[in-house]
Amino acid sequence: MDSVLEELQSIFRDVLDQPNLKLTRESNADNVDDWDSLSHINLVTSIEQRYRIKFALGELQELKDVGDMIDLINVKIAAR
């Protein structure tokens, strides 16, 4: 399993309080329980803190699933 995906799974499990959640590159707000707008904010803030990155305004709206998110995180980490 890709290391960023693995870490995201751990963050999602904590924030959503779902210890058995299986996250894949295809996961999105429609197929993950409780991934609503409020938990989305918590997820984003936690990810930003974990990787010491900052998503720019509007960047997140363009993502359609966790796979897109991982790609964006990798770009940000490389540019860090």
Add this chain to the structure above:
Amino acid sequence: MHELLLKRKSLRRQLSAAEGLQPVRIAILGGSTTNEVADLLEIFLLASGIQPVFHHSEYGRYYEDAVLDPADLIAFNPAIVYLHTSYLNVQAVPPVDCSEQEFRKHVEAEIGRYRQIWESIERNLSAQIIQNNFELPPFAVLGNLDAVSLGGTSRFFLALNAEFAAAAARNPRLLVQDIHGISARIGLSRWFDWDRYFSYKILMTTEGNVAVARSLSSLVRAIYGKSRKVLVLDLDNTIWGGVIGDDGVEKIQIGRETPVAEAYTAFQEYCLSLHKRGILLAVCSKNNEEVAKQGFEHPDSVLKLEHISCFKANWEPKHENLLAIARELNLGVESFVFVDDNPAERAIVEAQIAGIAVPNIGNEVSRYAAIIEEGRYFEAISMSEEDLTRAALYRSNSERANLEVKFANYGEYLDSLEMSAEIERFKPLYLERIAQLTNKTNQFNVTTRRYTLAEMEAILRDERYIGLYGKLSDRFGDNGLISIVLGRRELDLLHLDLWLMSCRVLKRDMELAMLDVLVENARAASIATLRGYYLPTRKNGMVADHYEKLGFERDSLDPDSKSSVWTLDLQTYTPRNRHIRILEPVHG
């Protein structure tokens, strides 16, 4: 903070499972998105045994939901209404070219809206109102003038905050949460989060919301009488540096002589300020009781035994001593804050005693007070009669600030300082400081001779020397050890090898007090004459006339080096000091 954010949900689940939680209904009327602050508040309250039940106003409709359409609010029947507004919710800030009259009108208009909200809540509900005041605006477009000019936004918000304070002082139903202070302590650059605001209408950073939620939970605890009342202190490396049992009282770090000692003194002063506002202080230390108590008799200890309500120094486990303190004070341990630099002691106390607060103060004394402050343990919703009478015993700050202006002459000013000095022969306790002063004092220093600690130790044992140190206190506090005179005897003549003073006590007549005591000591040793030397350096010009001012006669002046020799005949000397009370020596 990272943990708190990440594990919010599971924390809430675990804490909610506790038994006997007290349900409290809290309505939040917000000017921006309030979910995050409510989430965090819930966790803090659950940890204090309170289960909050929330009602949120519609987004941004804090005014409408309170004044125009309060039916939902009334139906919810909250015990507490929290009005969470920010600078963004102000309807109209004064124009840049604002007149005095216009400024008042703008303040009135804004305050009027809040008054309507508070009155409507008071009329319709029996709830306690918590209203936060305003942080400063993120931009000061007028620069420094922003806080001064009538058209300055900063000035406008400061005026609104003053109105909030006045309204809360008149109305026990209204409590102000001081977001102005909270945001300042965090820093505005870490307070506002514009990305989150533009994306989700959350104005503040998580850090900001954590601080707001923590302060809010303290207010709620205070409303329900659950504020903490006792500060329990460890001793070694907590309120003084070093281990008193190993090092002895003369070696512990407290006072003004080293940076570390200064930091411990500052922390003791913080503890004393809590005591003055009515917080009880207790001691819980692994120590021999008799030895531990000596630390409070150290001349520089700010905390005295009289400030300690309960003193436990023994070798029993700390959690057992804490329970004993609770029994003796007749207070619950959940009203205790336990402060200890030792992480192992903190861990065991936290594990053994439910409900006690054990802040992780780390091990840097300069951070202790700030870390305790962050916990907001001792919140009060008002100062009780008892607190106030206690506080009145202490001089008010405004009295001090006005001090300098009202004196007919300088002598009267000096008298008003209520100075007292301890001027005594060198003691082992102070030798380090004495040697240090000889090495760092350059201006008020007639000979600029430097001494090592070893040399001073030799001098202490040598009967030819009369060495005096001076410590000066005034009504504003202790200035520490600030002056040294060292005389070397030759028959009935005393050569003054050294006379120096720290510049922080210039023009206090301390040199007259030193001379009086020096003459006393010299006479007791059958010395007839004092001989002073001035050796000029690039820095000590201020003491060129030191001996002349003290009434010495000049014997000689070297035309090249400009150094001079001075003599004082002790037969005709009369005491000079008029303004400093000399403390009687404690012993000898």
